[in-house]
Amino acid sequence: MSDALTSIAARRVFIDGAFVAATLVHTDxxxxxxxxxxxxxxxVLDDDLVLLPGLVDSHVHLDEPGxxxxxxxxxxxxxxxxxxxxxxxxxxxxxVPVTTTPLALAAKRTAALDRxxxxxxxxxxxxxxxxxxPGNLGxxxxxxxxxxxxxxxxxxxxxxxxxxxxxxxxxEAALAELAAFDGLLIVHAEDPAHLHADGPLGRSYxxxxxxxxxxxxxxxxxxxxxxxxxxxxxAHIVHVSDGAALDSVREAKADGVRxxxxxxxxxxxxxxxxxxxxxxxxxxxxPIRDASNQDLLWAGLxxxxxxxxxxxxxxxxxxxKEQGDGDFGLAWGGISGLQTGLSAVWTEARxxxxxxxxxxxxxxxxxxxxxxxxxxxxxxxxxxxxxxxFAPDRTxxxxxxxxxxRNKLSPWDGRTLTGVIEATYLxxxxxxxxxxxxxxxxxxxxxxxxxxxxxxxxxxxxxxxRRDAAS
Numbered sequence: 001m002s003d004a005l006t007s008i009a010a011r012r013v014f015i016d017g018a019f020v021a022a023t024l025v026h027t028d029x030x031x032x033x034x035x036x037x038x039x040x041x042x043x044v045l046d047d048d049l050v051l052l053p054g055l056v057d058s059h060v061h062l063d064e065p066g067x068x069x070x071x072x073x074x075x076x077x078x079x080x081x082x083x084x085x086x087x088x089x090x091x092x093x094x095x096v097p098v099t100t101t102p103l104a105l106a107a108k109r110t111a112a113l114d115r116x117x118x119x120x121x122x123x124x125x126x127x128x129x130x131x132x133x134p135g136n137l138g139x140x141x142x143x144x145x146x147x148x149x150x151x152x153x154x155x156x157x158x159x160x161x162x163x164x165x166x167x168x169x170x171x172e173a174a175l176a177e178l179a180a181f182d183g184l185l186i187v188h189a190e191d192p193a194h195l196h197a198d199g200p201l202g203r204s205y206x207x208x209x210x211x212x213x214x215x216x217x218x219x220x221x222x223x224x225x226x227x228x229x230x231x232x233x234x235a236h237i238v239h240v241s242d243g244a245a246l247d248s249v250r251e252a253k254a255d256g257v258r259x260x261x262x263x264x265x266x267x268x269x270x271x272x273x274x275x276x277x278x279x280x281x282x283x284x285x286x287p288i289r290d291a292s293n294q295d296l297l298w299a300g301l302x303x304x305x306x307x308x309x310x311x312x313x314x315x316x317x318x319x320x321k322e323q324g325d326g327d328f329g330l331a332w333g334g335i336s337g338l339q340t341g342l343s344a345v346w347t348e349a350r351x352x353x354x355x356x357x358x359x360x361x362x363x364x365x366x367x368x369x370x371x372x373x374x375x376x377x378x379x380x381x382x383x384x385x386x387x388x389x390f391a392p393d394r395t396x397x398x399x400x401x402x403x404x405x406r407n408k409l410s411p412w413d414g415r416t417l418t419g420v421i422e423a424t425y426l427x428x429x430x431x432x433x434x435x436x437x438x439x440x441x442x443x444x445x446x447x448x449x450x451x452x453x454x455x456x457x458x459x460x461x462x463x464x465x466r467r468d469a470a471s
Contacts (some may be wrong), residue, residue, distance in 0.1 A: 094314070
């Protein structure tokens with residue numbers, strides 16, 4: 001396969017929810033024609049390969065600036081490209097400063113677009129979430145006007161002192177403020193009233209699991225639903241781990257509450273019964289729960305209750321992850337899963353008899369829609385030419401030492417997964433190949449600016465770096 005495409009043909013191209021034989025023609029980074037399969041195209045994929053839209057991951061912690069030793073734009077976007085992801089949306093915390101002001105967003109953009117070494121950092125495109133914290137309520141419109149796609153908040157302590165959590169009154173205030181310009185609040189939904197106090201817990205995974213019970217998620221999700229119902233604001237629940245909480249989500253959606261939810265590969269493919277004691281690589285909040293709970297999450301995927309599958313890639317240094325010698329109360333909580341997400345979920349789906357077509361929208365148009373990047377995650381004329389070449393029947397064994405992350409940690413280490421990303425294209429240029437790694441760092445950052453953040457009907461305009469983008 002060449003590094004740049006003019007046309008590409010495949011017997012199986014994922015278009016409008018189904019695989020079809022097609023040829024795609026590209027000009028200036030955009031798809032300009034979708035036509036019948038043509039064996040004379042510049043690039044013709046082997047029959048065992050499928051052509052997917054570039055995946056979108058709307059929940060990624062890249063940690064730069066300030067904590068680049070945890071991850072960074074260079075290593076994080078390399079991992080994204082290796083996982084078939086062409087657009088990530090960076091979370092507002094774990095970096096220093098946290099992205100809660102336009103000035104902090106400018107600092108993050110400066111770090112992302114730095115080219116002092118002659119080459120950019122970004123292997124794929126990056127958009128940004130802003131933060132909603134007690135100190136910036138009343139000023140969220142300013143950050144929206146600066147270009148963030150929406151606002152992240154916590155209902156329990158975030159683990160980062162400078163990113164405070166919202167109490168119930170502040171949650172309602174944030175939603176009311178965002179409703180004025182149709183902004184989106186995305187919520188880490190755990191009710192602190194039901195969480196164990198911080199501190200040592202020991203090496204038992206069962207004790208850690210008991211310290212963050214399902215009722216904490218259920219209570220917090222109900223708070224968000226009722227506040228969204230009262231204010232009319234859009235709300236999104238991040239990283240749902242409790243399958244039973246989906247009943248409240250179903251009811252809210254049926255009632256017209258403007259609610260979306262996501263879950264993650266680790267909740268869909270890992271089980272509490274299989275987590276070894278002291279294995280802090282599996283620690284995340286909310287926690288990985290048991291097999292019966294996992295079945296409820298899969299049911300929620302298949303019936304449309306869950307809108308997206310995203311990584312919640314939240315790395316740290318090995319020292320932080322392993323502090324306390326495997327004590328689950330002391331180890332940093334966060335899963336590194338950006339590079340392995342599609343393969344892990346496809347392996348589980350295949351074992352359950354679920355076709356690839358059923359999960360792909362949750363990796364593409366689902367997260368793109370949540371982030372308001374609606375031209376991404378799809379193959380169609382006038383859309384950016386972002387693609388992933390996927391071998392759905394090939395297997396590979398995860399070796400954490402070879403992953404692109406800055407810190408080589410993975411709860412899937414040593415597992416054999418089905419489905420291999422062979423190549424990733426950004427605007428028609430191959431940026432990753434399985435045999436030779438990252439080939440190009442021409443990614444840009446995406447800003448979504450409203451003409452007037454105070455007007456609920458204001459149109460949004462997206463840019464990538466300094467170039468216009470279709471989103």
